[in-house]
Structure formats: structure tokens, C-alpha cells
Amino acid sequence: MKFQMFQAGQGGQFNFQLVSENNDPVLVSADFANRDDCVNAIRTLIESLRDEANYTKSDDGETFKFQISNGGRTLVESGPYESAEEVNEAIRTIQDDASTNEEFNVEFITRRRVTKAPPRDIDIATLYDFTLTSQSSQPGFERIKDENTNLYYFIYNDEIGSPIVFGRSFPTASRRDGRIRTVIKSGGKANKYEIITTEGNPYFIIKASNGQEIARSKPFGSVQEAQQVIDKMVLEVPTYAERFVKPSKPKKVNQYILTRPSTSGDVGFESFRNEDNKEYYFHLNDEDAKALLYSEGYSSSRGRNNGIKSVIRNGVIRDRYEIKEDEAQYYFILRAGNRQEIARSRNFSSKNEAENAITWLIGRFPIYAKEYSVTLQQTETFTLDVERAAEEAAASEAKSARDIDSYNLDRASTSGKTGFESFKNEDDGEHYFHYNDDAGNAMWYSEGYTALRSRDNGIRSVIKNGVLKERYEIKEEGGQYYVVLRAGNRQEIARSRNFGSREEAEKSIIWFRSRLPGVAAEQGVELDKQDELKFEERA
Numbered sequence: 344m345k346f347q348m349f350q351a352g353q354g355g356q357f358n359f360q361l362v363s364e365n366n367d368p369v370l371v372s373a374d375f376a377n378r379d380d381c382v383n384a385i386r387t388l389i390e391s392l393r394d395e396a397n398y399t400k401s402d403d404g405e406t407f408k409f410q411i412s413n414g415g416r417t418l419v420e421s422g423p424y425e426s427a428e429e430v431n432e433a434i435r436t437i438q439d440d441a442s443t444n445e446e447f448n449v450e451f452i453t454r455r456r457v458t459k460a461p462p463r464d465i466d467i468a469t470l471y472d473f474t475l476t477s478q479s480s481q482p483g484f485e486r487i488k489d490e491n492t493n494l495y496y497f498i499y500n501d502e503i504g505s506p507i508v509f510g511r512s513f514p515t516a517s518r519r520d521g522r523i524r525t526v527i528k529s530g531g532k533a534n535k536y537e538i539i540t541t542e543g544n545p546y547f548i549i550k551a552s553n554g555q556e557i558a559r560s561k562p563f564g565s566v567q568e569a570q571q572v573i574d575k576m577v578l579e580v581p582t583y584a585e586r587f588v589k590p591s592k593p594k595k596v597n598q599y600i601l602t603r604p605s606t607s608g609d610v611g612f613e614s615f616r617n618e619d620n621k622e623y624y625f626h627l628n629d630e631d632a633k634a635l636l637y638s639e640g641y642s643s644s645r646g647r648n649n650g651i652k653s654v655i656r657n658g659v660i661r662d663r664y665e666i667k668e669d670e671a672q673y674y675f676i677l678r679a680g681n682r683q684e685i686a687r688s689r690n691f692s693s694k695n696e697a698e699n700a701i702t703w704l705i706g707r708f709p710i711y712a713k714e715y716s717v718t719l720q721q722t723e724t725f726t727l728d729v730e731r732a733a734e735e736a737a738a739s740e741a742k743s744a745r746d747i748d749s750y751n752l753d754r755a756s757t758s759g760k761t762g763f764e765s766f767k768n769e770d771d772g773e774h775y776f777h778y779n780d781d782a783g784n785a786m787w788y789s790e791g792y793t794a795l796r797s798r799d800n801g802i803r804s805v806i807k808n809g810v811l812k813e814r815y816e817i818k819e820e821g822g823q824y825y826v827v828l829r830a831g832n833r834q835e836i837a838r839s840r841n842f843g844s845r846e847e848a849e850k851s852i853i854w855f856r857s858r859l860p861g862v863a864a865e866q867g868v869e870l871d872k873q874d875e876l877k878f879e880e881r882a
Contacts, residue, residue, distance in 0.1 A: 344369065344440050346385055346449040350378070357381035359449075361388075361419065361437075367682075369433065370411065370419035385449060388418045392441035398434055402427065405552055409434060432794055439792075439800045442834060450662075470511035471559055472496060480504030484523055484583055488516070495519035499526075499558070499576070507572060508549070508560050523587050525551055526558050530580030536573045538566055545569045599637040599687055600624060608632045611711065612651055614644075623647035627654070627686075627704070635700060636677070636686050653679060654686050655717045658708040665867070666697050673697045694864065750788040750838055751775055759783035762862065763802055774798035778805075778837075778855070786851060787828070787837050804830060805837050806868045809859045817848045824848040 348359040357378055361370040370388075375381040391397040391413045400409045406423035407430045424430045472489070477500050479485050485506075487496045495516050499508035510526070513519040529535040529549055538547045544562040547569050551557050563569040600617060605628045607613040613626045613634075622640030625647060629635040636654070641647040657663045657679050666675045672690040675697050679685050691697045712719050751768060756779045758764045764777045764785075773791030776798060780786040789805070792798040808814045808830050816827050826839040826848050842848045863870050 344437070344447075346447055348378075348381055348385070348449055348451045350451075359385055368422060369437065370421055372419045373417070382449075384418055385447075387413050389441070389447055391418065393438055395434070395438070400427070400430055403552075432796060435794055436796050436800060439797045439804075442830070471509045472512065473509055473561065475506060475509065477504050477506055483579075484527075484587070486516070486519065486523075497523050499580075501572075506561065508558050508576070510558050520587060521589070522557060524584075524589060527580055527584050527587060528552075529557065530576055531578075533573065533577050536577075538569050538573075540566065547573060598639055600640075601637055601689065603634070605632055605634045611707075611714075614647060614651075616644075625651055629700070629703070634689060636688055636704065638686055639684075650685065652715055652717050655708050655711050655715060656719060657685065658704055659712075659719055661701070661705065664701050666694060666701075668694075675701060750790060752788055752840065754785070756783055756785045765798065765802075776802055780854070785840060787839055787855065789837055801836065803866070803868050806859050806863050806866065807870060808836065810856055810863075810870055812852070812856065815852050817845060817852075819845070826852060 344361055344363060346359055347362055348357060350357050356374040356376060357380070358374050359372045359381055360368045362368055372381075372384060372388075375384060388411060391411055397411050397413060398409055399412060400407070402408065407425070407427050408421050408423055409430050410417050410420045412418060421430070421433065424433065475487055475496060475498055477485055477498065478487065480500075481504050482500050482502050485498050485500060487498065488494070489496065489512075492512075494512040494514065495518070496512055497510040497519055498506040501507045508526075510519065510522055513522065526549055529551055535550050535552075536547050537550060538545055540546075545566045545568075546562045547560045548556045549558040560569065560572065563572070603615075603624075603626075605613055605626055606615070607628065609632055610628055610630055613628055614623070615625070616623050617640065620640060622642060623644050623646065624640055625638045626634040627636035638647070638650055638654070641650055654677060658677060663678050663680075664675050665678065666673060669690075672692070673694050673696065674690050675688045676684050677686040688697065688700060691700065709719060711717070754766075754768075754775075754777075756764055756777055757766070758779065760783050761779050761781050764779055765774065766776070767774050768791065771791060773793060774795055774797070775791055776789045777785040778787035787805070789798070789801055792801055805828060809828055814829050814831075816829065818825055818827060823841040823843070824845050824847065825841050827835050828837040830836050839848070839851055842851065860870065862868075
């Protein structure tokens with residue numbers, strides 16, 4: 344995980360968020376008046392992440408969240424989760440990551456200040472047509488289209504087919520149907536109804552989870568009559584959910600025209616239309632005017648031009664690139680901030696060639712930003728070290744002396760293959776991993792994790808720390824030698840099998856470290872640094 348710190352334009356306020364490896368926001372802060380206050384809050388949060396006492400969970404019956412506080416001040420809040428179990432899993436993941444990280448990267452981004460027009464005061468009641476009548480005379484939801492205005496409405500009829508609840512107008516049928524689904528979601532909850540009396544006439548509104556009005560009833564003769572209708576709707580409305588299921592969209596298959604060469608002979612973007620499918624595309628050509636980056640097809644030239652701008656905006660950010668391997672060929676894809684794929688490269692014979700191409704693109708995009716009038720985010724990256732207290736280091740050392748039975752050292756590999764092997768122990772219900780040697784025998788062992796995600800984070804931690812020679816410690820016990828691997832905070836994160844001599848233990852470290860960079864590339868783990876191997880192999 345890493346931090347992203349934002350400033351809302353020149354002179355604007357600061358805030359930050361903790362994001363996952365996929366750049367998905369996990370925790371979001373409040374606003375700060377200046378950069379120093381924001382950085383200090385990040386430091387305080389880093390110190391608070393590992394202590395469960397700093398976490399507070401909350402829910403409103405529909406969504407679940409958690410906050411992290413320090414000294415009585417809320418530092419960050421999570422986004423909404425669908426269950427308490429998801430909240431607990433997210434907290435465990437954060438704590439696992441915080442316990443193994445010795446430093447955190449902070450990406451500072453200056454955002455454009457967007458000036459919005461002031462909101463207009465709209466009388467919501469004017470969006471309803473209370474003169475609508477049922478055409479079906481059937482109870483429940485009914486869709487209606489006004490042929491004169493081409494607007495779409497819905498009504499909810501009582502048991503004799505008379506409208507009692509009205510939906511506002513919508514320009515399309517799909518938006519109208521989306522509102523019906525929202526009403527169904529809220530309509531089964533009594534707290535989403537509010538009775539209002541205007542000029543002696545009571546009526547009620549139905550509200551979404553954000554408090555927005557989404558439907559309105561007709562006037563009733565009394566508050567008691569309105570409440571009786573509400574009581575019936577709370578029971579009946581949820582039964583319509585299966586009739587108004589959101590239609591699934593066909594998944595778009597990424598379609599690139601990788602076989603089309605550049606025809607412009609120029610460096611930079613080249614736009615064209617494919618005569619076979621009538622869609623619009625672009626290439627980005629390299630210094631030799633050969634197509635380097637390819638777009639998918641767009642149904643309009645305007646969409647294609649917006650695609651070019653999106654590639655420019657995202658192309659200056661290294662985290663948006665992902666290198667892939669396919670049959671000994673390498674290529675990379677470029678993603679938007681929402682992780683949607685927006686372009687892909689040609690094939691390269693090596694990963695190094697792909698990296699060089701990415702570096703070239705990142706350097707070129709600021710030039711194209713001026714050409715296409717694209718305002719780029721200004722970014723800066725720095726690192727915050729985690730300060731570990733002396734007593735905490737001692738506790739970490741004590742923790743490393745735990746019972747070795749927690750490693751399941753007597754469990755043999757079942758895959759028979761070199762590399763990581765994951766499994767669940769049916770006795771204690773916890774998740775483990777081994778790393779197997781060239782013969783497929785378990786060489787490295789993990790402790791148990793309560794969740795799959797935590798176990799996978801443990802594997803990433805072993806990879807990141809395992810390339811660093813100072814993280815290993817050889818120990819002797821009863822004439823046998825074994826190796827422990829520690830994180831930056833000195834917490835033990837893996838241990839080896841037993842060896843007959845110190846020399847064998849040292850060779851196992853050399854062997855393991857030599858394979859981890861390749862494993863990191865396969866699993867998409869970015870290494871902090873690659874130390875040179877300094878152990879000398881002995882015959």
C-alpha cells in the first residue's frame with residue numbers, strides 16, 4: 344500500500360488517501376490547511392495503523408465503514424463495505440501490511456481546480472406529473488412514456504390499480520428503470536419514508552440511502568392514512584425486485600488492430616478509421632515512426648479524441664502501466680485511474696525493452712499534453728520512514744522466538760514443483776505457504792494466517808524482504824542449522840527447514856535470493872532495491 348496526497352489547485356487545501364496496490368482508495372482523510380499538517384497526519388496514521396485500538400467500526404444497517412483515530416482525533420475513514428466481515432478483512436490487510444513495512448511511499452499530486460456553476464434552485468415537485476393515470480389498472484410498478492414530450496415516468500398503483508406514488512420524469516427508459524430499482528431498494532425500509540404536510544395536505548416521500556428524494560406520493564386525507572399506505576408498501580415493494588433486475592452489459596472484449604502499421608511516417612499520435620468495422624482508432628508512433636501504442640475502437644471520432652487525452656493524462660503516471668508476458672514476448676497495457684485498460688503496446692523481445700519504451704512514453708506525454716490542450720497532474724514522490732520504538736523492537740524479537748510448531752514444519756510439499764505453494768491447515772483453519780526447492784521439497788515455511796488475503800500479503804512481504812541479505816539470520820539448535828527471514832521491523836516472517844551445516848544454510852540463502860527477482864516479476868511485486876549477492880558459494 345502507499346499514500347497519495349492531493350492539493351486542490353494552487354493554494355488549495357490538502358488531503359490524502361491510503362491506496363491499495365491497484366490504486367483503489369482504502370482510507371480517505373479530511374482536509375488540511377497546509378502541506379506540513381497533511382504530512383504530519385500521514386506520519387501519525389502510520390504510527391496508528393498497527394494498533395487495533397485505534398480502529399472504530401460503524402454501520403447504518405446497510406453499509407459498513409471504519410475509522411482510524413489517534414488522540415481522540417479521527418485521521419481517516421474507509422469507504423462503504425457491504426458487510427462487517429469485509430470490514431474486518433480490510434482491517435486485517437492494513438495491519439498485516441503495516442507490520443511488515445518499514446517505509447511508505449507518498450505520491451503528491453496537484454489537482455486542477457475545477458470551477459463549477461452554482462447549483463440552481465429547482466422545485467422537485469415540478470419534475471413530477473401527478474395527472475398520470477394507470478393504463479394497466481394493475482397493482483404495483485407501472486412504466487409510462489409521454490409520447491408528446493418523449494419523457495419516461497413510473498407510478499406505483501394500489502391494490503385497485505390507482506396511482507399512489509409517482510416517479511419524476513427521465514429522458515431515457517434506462518434511467519427511469521434505474522430509479523425504479525432504487526425505489527425498490529429503499530421501499531422496504533420504513534426509515535426511508537418521510538411524511539410531509541403542506542397546506543394541510545399530508546403526503547410522503549421515499550428517500551435513497553444518501554437522503555435524496557426518489558419518489559413522492561399523492562396527497563392523503565390524514566397522516567394516519569399516509570402511514571397506513573407506507574406500512575403496506577414496506578411489505579410489498581421489495582417483492583418487485585426480481586421483475587426489475589438490472590440488465591447485464593455484455594463484456595467488451597479488448598480489440599486492438601495490432602497488425603496495422605503506421606502510415607503517417609511521423610512521431611506521435613496517428614488517427615484513422617477502420618473501414619471493416621467503421622470504428623475510430625489511434626496509434627502512438629515511436630522515434631522511428633513505428634506504432635508503439637495501440638487504442639481500442641471507438642464508435643465516434645469524438646470518443647477517439649477523448650481516448651487520446653485520457654492516454655496522455657494517465658501515461659505520465661508510472662503506476663498506470665502493467666508489463667505482461669505471453670509466449671516469451673513482452674508487452675504492456677496502460678490503465679486509467681479506475682483500472683480500465685485504455686491502450687496496449689506492441690510486443691517486445693525482453694522486459695527491459697518494454698521498460699525502456701515506458702520510460703520514453705512518460706517523457707513524451709508532457710509534450711503531447713500541450714499539443715492536445717491536456718492539463719496534467721503535477722506529481723512528486725517521497726518516502727516516510729516508520730520509526731520503531733525500542734520496546735516495540737524488543738517485543739518483535741520476543742515474538743520471533745515463538746513455538747516452531749506454528750510453522751507446520753512436518754508438512755511435506757504436495758505440488759512437487761519449485762516455487763510458492765499455498766494451502767489451508769484443516770486442523771487450525773489457518774492459511775500457510777511453502778517455498779519449494781528445485782526438487783519440489785519445502786525449503787521455506789510461513790506461519791499461519793487467518794485470511795487468504797493476509798497469507799498473500801505475507802508472500803509479497805517475503806519476496807520484498809527476501810532479496811535483502813541483511814534480513815536473514817542463521818541459527819543453530821541441537822547441531823542443526825536453520826534460517827529465519829525478518830521484515831524491516833525485525834518481525835520474523837518465514838523460516839527455513841533444518842540443514843546439517845552452516846554452509847548448507849548459507850547456500851540456501853543464496854539460492855533463494857537469486858530466484859526472488861524473477862518471482863517478483865511474475866507476481867507483480869515491485870522490489871525496493873536489489874542488493875548484490877555477497878555470500879560466496881563453497882564447494
